[in-house]
Amino acid sequence: MASYAWQFPDIAGAFDLAGIFVLRENTDDVLSQIDDPFLVGFSCYMWNMEYNKALAEKIKKRFPSCVVLFGGPQIPADASPLEKYPFADVLIHGEGEVPFLRLLRALQRGSPLSEVNCLSYRVGNEIVSTPQITAKEYDFPSPFQSGFYDRLLREHPDIEFVPVIETNRGCPNRCAYCSWATSDARVRLFPLERVYADMEWVAAHKMEFLGVADANFGMFPRDEEIVDYLIDLHARTGYPKKFQVSYAKDSGERVFRITEKLNRVGLCKAVTLSFQTMSEEAQANIGRSNISLEYYRTLLRKYNEAGIPTYTELILGMPGETKQSLYDGIEELLEKGQHKSLLVHLCEWLPLSEMGKKEYLEKYGIGYTRIPLNQPHAQISATDEVQEFSRVITSTCSMPAADWKQCALFSACVSCFHHLGLLQLPALYLYFERGVRYVDFYSALLDFLLEDPGGVFSELRRRFDDIIERHAAAVFSDSRFGDVAWSFEEYAFLRTVYDKNAFYAAMDAFLARYIPDEAFRSELLRYQSFVIRTVGVPSDRFEGSCDWKPYYASLLKNERRTLQKRKIVYEIEDPNVYTDWADYAREVVWYGRRGGKYVYSSEIREADVHA
Numbered sequence: 001m002a003s004y005a006w007q008f009p010d011i012a013g014a015f016d017l018a019g020i021f022v023l024r025e026n027t028d029d030v031l032s033q034i035d036d037p038f039l040v041g042f043s044c045y046m047w048n049m050e051y052n053k054a055l056a057e058k059i060k061k062r063f064p065s066c067v068v069l070f071g072g073p074q075i076p077a078d079a080s081p082l083e084k085y086p087f088a089d090v091l092i093h094g095e096g097e098v099p100f101l102r103l104l105r106a107l108q109r110g111s112p113l114s115e116v117n118c119l120s121y122r123v124g125n126e127i128v129s130t131p132q133i134t135a136k137e138y139d140f141p142s143p144f145q146s147g148f149y150d151r152l153l154r155e156h157p158d159i160e161f162v163p164v165i166e167t168n169r170g171c172p173n174r175c176a177y178c179s180w181a182t183s184d185a186r187v188r189l190f191p192l193e194r195v196y197a198d199m200e201w202v203a204a205h206k207m208e209f210l211g212v213a214d215a216n217f218g219m220f221p222r223d224e225e226i227v228d229y230l231i232d233l234h235a236r237t238g239y240p241k242k243f244q245v246s247y248a249k250d251s252g253e254r255v256f257r258i259t260e261k262l263n264r265v266g267l268c269k270a271v272t273l274s275f276q277t278m279s280e281e282a283q284a285n286i287g288r289s290n291i292s293l294e295y296y297r298t299l300l301r302k303y304n305e306a307g308i309p310t311y312t313e314l315i316l317g318m319p320g321e322t323k324q325s326l327y328d329g330i331e332e333l334l335e336k337g338q339h340k341s342l343l344v345h346l347c348e349w350l351p352l353s354e355m356g357k358k359e360y361l362e363k364y365g366i367g368y369t370r371i372p373l374n375q376p377h378a379q380i381s382a383t384d385e386v387q388e389f390s391r392v393i394t395s396t397c398s399m400p401a402a403d404w405k406q407c408a409l410f411s412a413c414v415s416c417f418h419h420l421g422l423l424q425l426p427a428l429y430l431y432f433e434r435g436v437r438y439v440d441f442y443s444a445l446l447d448f449l450l451e452d453p454g455g456v457f458s459e460l461r462r463r464f465d466d467i468i469e470r471h472a473a474a475v476f477s478d479s480r481f482g483d484v485a486w487s488f489e490e491y492a493f494l495r496t497v498y499d500k501n502a503f504y505a506a507m508d509a510f511l512a513r514y515i516p517d518e519a520f521r522s523e524l525l526r527y528q529s530f531v532i533r534t535v536g537v538p539s540d541r542f543e544g545s546c547d548w549k550p551y552y553a554s555l556l557k558n559e560r561r562t563l564q565k566r567k568i569v570y571e572i573e574d575p576n577v578y579t580d581w582a583d584y585a586r587e588v589v590w591y592g593r594r595g596g597k598y599v600y601s602s603e604i605r606e607a608d609v610h611a
Helices: 009-014 027-032 049-062 080-084 097-109 148-155 192-204 222-237 253-264 280-286 293-306 323-335 358-363 401-419 424-434 438-450 456-470 488-498 500-511 518-531 548-556 581-591
Strands: 039-043 067-071 090-092 119-123 126-129 209-212 242-244 310-316 342-346 367-372 389-395 539-546 565-573 604-606
Touching: 009 097, 027 049, 039 049, 039 097, 049 067, 067 097, 080 119, 090 097, 192 222, 222 253, 253 293, 293 310, 310 323, 310 401, 323 342, 323 401, 323 438, 342 401, 367 456, 389 401, 389 456, 401 424, 401 438, 401 456, 401 488, 424 438, 424 518, 424 548, 438 456, 438 500, 456 488, 488 500, 488 581, 500 518, 518 539, 518 548, 539 548, 548 565
Parallel strands: 039 067, 067 090, 209 242, 310 342
Antiparallel strands: 090 119, 119 126, 367 389, 539 565, 565 604
């Protein structure tokens, strides 16, 4: 917004951009750095809305004539924030660049704000809103090229910033749960010259991670050109080292070529093969359609053969989803071969989404619960003066709260024990060799785990009750695993691996109902334990009577292979030994989850049985 406005001489001559505050500092400390401001603007998201309100109230109290401006995705399409917050003067609805420029000009000239679209503001005791028409202009200069981010780097030399650029803006999809769905703007492309210059800026400043804010990267043919330029830049400069985008929803041939190129040079993190819900009724209710399951199976096989990690996302809380449809959907994804990563997110109510409208909530009987900010991997701070909040959908007309809790618990169980690998081999073996459905196996496992009142899944069950009844947090923290928040399945995984030997000893009793052969069952569990990466294990050795490694690898590709009986010895030499649980949690579970770092793969080699 600043880079767009301050390019014009009338704005640069009339206004000074006195400060840009990006850190979550104590509000009194921020207030002490502000000197008689004309206007203070707040970009509002779910992770800073309460902080912004607290700071804005203090600013307005100390500087009554200051114009307090709110905008961003947390500002709804109506003027209700002005009714709730007497310290706010003006709201910008939607994209901010053009309304912000025109607002500054109107304030400078003393002209009426009614001439500026996309505003709500006060006139005496009344609140006025102007038409919400997205401006056609989009020739916005890059803030990287305009020098505003260089200013931030100078002001905060000790902060490691993560740059996020736009190559385009907008989304053609109209998913009801997403804020982008209510925008009336078409997808607009920024000039390639701007995109390339931004990437050059990132490399020149030796920034290791580059994010792209596009909703559907890979939608346009030129996206492949952008990736070619990035790869050349990486070869020339060594930067950036990682590249993250949200790929186009159909994940077609272009996206595959893009990810194959990125994977070849180590820049690719993982590829989303996204569904959000498998229920046709829920898809219709949220205005979304999925790729066919056969095409999904083909894509999985293709990415697996290329060695490119994939992950699939579902969202719990879609109107029309039932407990049975969620279970069936998870079964379908597993049967089609998604054994790498399945993420089941809690649906969050967003004020700018279609789902955020009162009529939509009433139509589908949607109930949400206000809880502390649902942000896994955020730093845990005991000194944060302001609590932020999320609104998580916990019931709909098709899924009462009791079913929601059971679905959340079951999803965490599948993600922890299958997609984080802890019992993946037994589940695959039983599916391919004994015809045991995945959902039946993990439902039985969940029941078994819940029999232990002191176990981690009993703790999760209590937490889900507390979310509904006491508005408890939907993340967990444990000082053993660092000072960050963990999702349900990640917390369960860390707790389980922390006491891995006891866990697999307990699993012998559970698996006995499926595999009566004690010797075979014991060997299967020993190999499953052997492949799980843990703390303080520079090397390990496994001796058995079956060729587990190629067998397991074939099942992960959704291909049945005969388990051969022969004496076998596998050895592990781990070049990345973790001696600290916090480091392990960060590097393996947080950073390495999508790449499957929680299991050994290439580190396992077959050794001479006579050695």
